[in-house]
Amino acid sequence: MNSYYKKFIPYLFLIPSLVFLTIFFFIPFFETIVLSLKDYSNDIYNPVFAGLNNYKILFQTKEFYTSLKNTFLFLFLVVPILTIFPMIVAILLNQKIKGIGLYKVLIYIPVVVSIVVVAIAFKWLYTTQGIINYVIDIIGAKPIGWLTDTRWALISVAVVTIYKGIGYYMMIYLAALMSVPKDLYEAADVDGANVFFKHLNVTVPHIMPTIALVVTISSISALKVFTEIYVMTKGGPLNSTKTVVYYIYERAFENLDLSLAAAASVVLLFIILIFSVINITFFENKRYKL
């Protein structure tokens, strides 16, 4: 079996992918680092080498700090809920009851719809005279400027991200739940454990690797959040929803400030790298092992 192919054959199969990965991943990756070390401010066509000066400027920029703070705040709002809530939904769906297929489809719909439409739909729910404020009014509270109040805007955006992610993570959990041996539940039933403790003691430990996987992948996608913010708040009010990706976008494509955009990109790369390495080495190591 050793040589049913000629020596160059493997490379032929690999070349198309390697060419595209090089042009659209590797070169941009190194280019980002190079851009971040250059100064474009005097002449955009003749940048000069600036060393780490851009990073120095970046870390003296209040707006960047705000965006970093908002990004992590967003992560802490989104990740715990996206880890726990879809798990509960999946446990409910993992029972022998009628209509499971229909429930799955309905709960999954937000995943397939473009985030732009989802964000517009929520913008409409969030308007000052909108339906959410009507509910708030019934409860007896004052109407809230969901997207216009600096205290609420980031939370409101996080709700949209959570809403769109539930179906996705639910499916991941459902696959994991199928591998939990049924007799473990029967043993718990014999012991007379109630439903909540049954799952806490049997299900949760069994699907721990999946829970960890969901934590890392939802963290990575939280760190990359952009479209919901662009559609709903444009980073406002008063930068209260400006995240790192939004900051990069603004620097690069609105202010044409390539150096700061690149420096911020390197910071983002570094943060995401940490999460990716954890994910690949601990939770998805089977798939990514040679």
Place this chain on the structure above:
Amino acid sequence: MIKKIIQKTGIHFFLILISILSLFPFIWLISTALKGPEENIFAYPPIFIPKDITFNNFIGVWKQIPFLLYFFNSFIVAFFTVMLNLIFSSLAAYPLARMEFQGKKLIFSMVLSTIMIPFQAVMLPVYLIVLKLHLVDSYGMVNGYLGLILPFAVNAFGIFLMRQAYLSIPKEMEEAAFIDGCSVFNIWRKILIPMTAPSLAVLAIFTFIGSWGEFLWPGIVLTNKTLYTLPVGVNDLQGMFSANWRYIAAGSIISIIPIIIFFICMQKYFVSGQNEGAVKG
């Protein structure tokens, strides 16, 4: 027995509640889109079923927005992105799964490392590269489409997905084919491709959904409205009909019809396929 019935009713209750919540934003958009100009869309309490249901908002927004063009653009971009991903991933995965060659480890880790490079962090240089290659709409329609397609023509998730699929096929199949005088390319095309059809379908569907919903990249590169994809066109509704929520709602609903139909037709693949990891969150 009674305890079981109560438990099941409780589960149904929660699941129905969650299903309604997950549909609610769309239901409310539809309700708003069906309301005529004399009906108050800000009424307290909110009106879910309009008194006089009208389709005028749908007709009005359809006349002003070239939805068919946006559908067409989104379809072209998604279709070719899918095709390229299927071809490139299934080609690259073959040697990584089955062959021994020099530099295999290096190439494998190169491919793996691209998983850790988020597009958002390198989009600026990607944009500069696309400009240098003239792959933007100011150089013509085809260049514009290529600029939307080529940066997403391959990604490591697809390669790893196909590699897993090949690894699950018994090696004896290929050995037998080789003894029968089949070339490597034909082994790939006539044995591996048909046998990994389910994985290819999963890769196709998730690549399609991702490309169809993509906003950031087309939003950056597109300047010519005739090349707008659906998400960019839909986002534009907000600016065009600033306070006319009836139109914005109608346009948003029109825009999601194709993908909802696609999803309902393909639902079994979504349920089984997502966990194969074809998606790049």
